[in-house]
Amino acid sequence: MKRGFAALLIALGACAAPVPAPLPSSGIDGLAFALIGDTPYSEFEAPALDAMIEDMNRDDLAFVIHVGDITSGRGPCTDAWFEARKRQFEKSRHPLILIPGDNDWVDCHRTGFDPLERLAQFRRIFESGEGALGGSRLRLERQSGRFSEYREHLRWIAANVLFLAVNVQGSNNNLGRTRAMDAEHRARMAAVLAWLAEGERLAVERKLSGMVIFAHGDPFDSKGPRRGTDGFAEFRAALQGLALRFGRPVLFVNGDTHFYKLDVPLVDPASGRPIASFTRMVVFGSPFTRWIRAGIDPNSERLIWVNPAPGG
Numbered sequence: 001m002k003r004g005f006a007a008l009l010i011a012l013g014a015c016a017a018p019v020p021a022p023l024p025s026s027g028i029d030g031l032a033f034a035l036i037g038d039t040p041y042s043e044f045e046a047p048a049l050d051a052m053i054e055d056m057n058r059d060d061l062a063f064v065i066h067v068g069d070i071t072s073g074r075g076p077c078t079d080a081w082f083e084a085r086k087r088q089f090e091k092s093r094h095p096l097i098l099i100p101g102d103n104d105w106v107d108c109h110r111t112g113f114d115p116l117e118r119l120a121q122f123r124r125i126f127e128s129g130e131g132a133l134g135g136s137r138l139r140l141e142r143q144s145g146r147f148s149e150y151r152e153h154l155r156w157i158a159a160n161v162l163f164l165a166v167n168v169q170g171s172n173n174n175l176g177r178t179r180a181m182d183a184e185h186r187a188r189m190a191a192v193l194a195w196l197a198e199g200e201r202l203a204v205e206r207k208l209s210g211m212v213i214f215a216h217g218d219p220f221d222s223k224g225p226r227r228g229t230d231g232f233a234e235f236r237a238a239l240q241g242l243a244l245r246f247g248r249p250v251l252f253v254n255g256d257t258h259f260y261k262l263d264v265p266l267v268d269p270a271s272g273r274p275i276a277s278f279t280r281m282v283v284f285g286s287p288f289t290r291w292i293r294a295g296i297d298p299n300s301e302r303l304i305w306v307n308p309a310p311g312g
Contacts, residue, residue: 031159032060032295034094035306037067037216037255038101038285040085048289049088056291057093062158063138064094064291067255067283068101068216069170077108077118082125092134097163098126099152101216101255102170106181115174116184127151147191155199159296160209161303164199166192168215170256173231185231193238200242210249210296210303213239218256220265220280240266243278249303250278251294258285260292260308281306 034056040049056064070085071077082104089096105119128151131137143153155164167188171177175185196213203211219232219239243250243266261282264274284290293307 030295030297030299031062032293033062033158034059034064035067035214035253035281035283035292035294036064036290037283038069038258039289040070040088041072041103041286045286045289046084046088050091052289052291053088053091057091059293061094061293063132064092064096064134065163065214065253066096066098067214067253068099069103069255069285070098070101071103072286073103073107073110075103075108075111075113077104077111077113079121079125082122086125086133089133093136094134095132095136095138096134097132097138097140097154097165099154099165099214099216100126100167100169102174106169106171106174109177115181123149123151127154143191143195147194150188150191150195153191153195155195155202157206157208159298161296162199162203162208162211164195164211164213166195166213166215168192168219168232168235168254169217170221171217172229173217173219173235175231176229189234193234196238196242200246203246203248208248209298210251211246212251212253212304214253216255218254218282220263221257236266239278240269240275243275244268247277251304251306252278252280253283254280255283255285257282258288260284262306262308279304 040046071081089098100119100122104122105115108115108118126133131139138156140154140156142151147153150167152167153165155162173185174181199211217232219236239252259282263280264276264278265280266275266278267273268275283292295305296303297305
């Protein structure tokens with residue numbers, strides 16, 4: 001691996017609180033993890049995914065996070081394709097956490113599938129257990145109660161940081177296409193907002209040092225809303241409120257736009273200044289099969305670091 005590259009420390013520390021003593025159950029040491037997404041899009045890219053998994057397997061990683069899109073916008077959306085991808089992900093010697101992307105269900109109508117049926121199958125194949133995919137199983141907590149169908153909403157704690165996933169999608173977050181999908185959007189966003197709020201409460205109560213939130217869709221995409229609707233407005237507002245209240249480092253990771261980006265996109269409405277404790281990162285995506293090495297450094301006020309160099 002290219003250890004010579006200096007890690008790019010995220011500028012989260014400007015308004016971050018001092019790192020508190022971590023909870024024994026959270027793990028007190030720093031760790032490294034991988035971030036990937038939007039791959040593979042075709043049979044041509046599948047071998048590149050195998051090679052990337054082999055590369056990550058040679059590194060000392062706590063886990064791998066895939067933010068979704070394991071097929072292209074025109075599919076395949078079949079069970080056979082999903083099962084083949086699961087076999088690939090199981091080759092990871094590290095725990096691998098996968099959440100759905102828009103190509104995995106929202107956009108499957110383009111090839112004659114029912115999006116809700118595809119999401120149900122995605123959950124059955126990838127989200128049915130309580131642990132991650134791959135080796136060295138990592139136990140995950142999934143959303144329960146009245147939102148228990150949203151098994152892709154999951155979380156765990158590592159190095160005194162909360163990792164939390166939500167099903168927020170590209171294609172305008174499935175809003176503005178049909179009445180049925182608009183209803184799906186409203187029901188899912190109720191679950192998303194509840195899961196975010198619950199995660200924030202947990203992080204505050206347990207005095208966690210920071211949060212890593214990840215989803216597939218890009219709520220800061222400059223392409224704008226579809227048909228005058230903005231499927232990301234509620235979500236952006238929720239992230240803004242969380243960042244202002246929490247005040248500690250938050251890294252938001254998304255895919256969908258396929259080009260690496262690191263920015264500070266949220267603004268404090270009171271001051272008009274960027275919320276320095278909140279950083280967003282976009283992973284690489286098709287046709288680029290590359291992973292990003294990231295990690296937690298409890299001895300740094302900035303806490304969360306990212307290295308976009310190929311192979312980490």
